[in-house]
Amino acid sequence: MISKLYFYTKIFYLLISRRLIPMETIKEDYNSLASTYDEYFSNITRPHSQELVRRLNINSSATVLDLACGTGTITAELRKYICPKGKIIAVDSSEQMINKAKDKINEKNVEFICGGMLGILDECQENSFDCVTCGWAIGYASPLELLKKIKRVLKQNGKIGIIENRKDTLSPLRETGIKVMQRYPQHILYVMDLTLHLPRDERHLERLYKKAGLKSLEVWEGEAKFSFKDGREVLNWVLHTGASAGFDRMMDPKVKNKCDNAFIEIIERDYKTKEGINISHKYVAGIAERI
Ligand SMILES: C[S@@+](CC[C@H](N)C(=O)[O-])C[C@H]1O[C@@H](n2cnc3c(N)ncnc32)[C@H](O)[C@@H]1O
Numbered sequence: 702m703i704s705k706l707y708f709y710t711k712i713f714y715l716l717i718s719r720r721l722i723p724m725e726t727i728k729e730d731y732n733s734l735a736s737t738y739d740e741y742f743s744n745i746t747r748p749h750s751q752e753l754v755r756r757l758n759i760n761s762s763a764t765v766l767d768l769a770c771g772t773g774t775i776t777a778e779l780r781k782y783i784c785p786k787g788k789i790i791a792v793d794s795s796e797q798m799i800n801k802a803k804d805k806i807n808e809k810n811v812e813f814i815c816g817g818m819l820g821i822l823d824e825c826q827e828n829s830f831d832c833v834t835c836g837w838a839i840g841y842a843s844p845l846e847l848l849k850k851i852k853r854v855l856k857q858n859g860k861i862g863i864i865e866n867r868k869d870t871l872s873p874l875r876e877t878g879i880k881v882m883q884r885y886p887q888h889i890l891y892v893m894d895l896t897l898h899l900p901r902d903e904r905h906l907e908r909l910y911k912k913a914g915l916k917s918l919e920v921w922e923g924e925a926k927f928s929f930k931d932g933r934e935v936l937n938w939v940l941h942t943g944a945s946a947g948f949d950r951m952m953d954p955k956v957k958n959k960c961d962n963a964f965i966e967i968i969e970r971d972y973k974t975k976e977g978i979n980i981s982h983k984y985v986a987g988i989a990e991r992i
Contacts, residue, residue: 769838773802848913920987932965
């Protein structure tokens with residue numbers, strides 16, 4: 702009880718004193734995740750991202766901006782719809798994620814830029830893109846600020862396609878992470894505000910589009926279930942995917958082993974069944990237009 706109280710007080714204090722995981726740390730984490738990211742995470746997200754691109758119905762001569770392109774899953778899909786007359790600019794803050802994307806896509810009409818998406822949007826001319834995509838990354842910014850900046854660079858009737866984790870995705874992992882922090886509140890150094898930025902459901906994404914002055918064309922949600930043999934297998938998965946980026950650095954590194962062991966113990970205690978540990982990946986996606 703006392704450690705829970707200490708935990709909430711500490712989180713509140715860190716939030717109001719803006720001790721947030723810096724963007725530089727997220728970038729470093731994605732640099733080290735780049736080599737395993739596709740195997741552990743893109744295999745889960747790819748079909749949903751492909752569906753988003755299909756529904757965008759992109760014109761073959763379109764100019765498209767792919768924000769937070771990562772290892773290029775969405776960029777590669779966009780490339781299939783765009784003929785050599787069209788152009789794709791793909792942006793990501795992690796050099797290593799971009800290097801992986803470059804290994805897959807080597808085309809004259811695809812340009813990669815390494816940098817933060819908000820800053821790059823500010824550098825783009827107004828009305829310059831037919832389409833902007835952002836896959837699994839609006840949580841790394843204030844979503845409304847990001848959507849407003851995207852609207853500025855879209856041409857009239859230009860489309861935006863967003864796909865993102867729902868706030869309640871992978872909930873056993875998040876709840877276990879919170880319980881680990883409650884066990885060692887004195888070692889929490891930073892907070893990560895990504896979850897606060899995630900859309901609750903498709904209606905939430907629709908409202909965000911509206912607030913940004915965009916016309917929502919369609920929104921949808923989906924879910925994929927998978928299971929792990931035990932807690933160690935879950936931890937291994939988490940540490941090889943974007944799900945751990947930033948979060949892993951909230952605690953003092955000197956208690957990393959203790960935290961990893963506590964994670965395994967708690968997730969097995971609270972979620973292990975005869976079938977293993979079941980996890981549900983929930984996402985929301987939507988397409989809007991600049992009117
Ligand atoms: C979960 S991955 C998604 C990658 C890709 N869109 C996909 O569908 O696989 C999130 C990506 O966002 C990038 N990222 C995080 N914050 C960013 C920022 N502020 N600006 C640009 N990229 C960012 C990370 O480097 C990472 O590659």
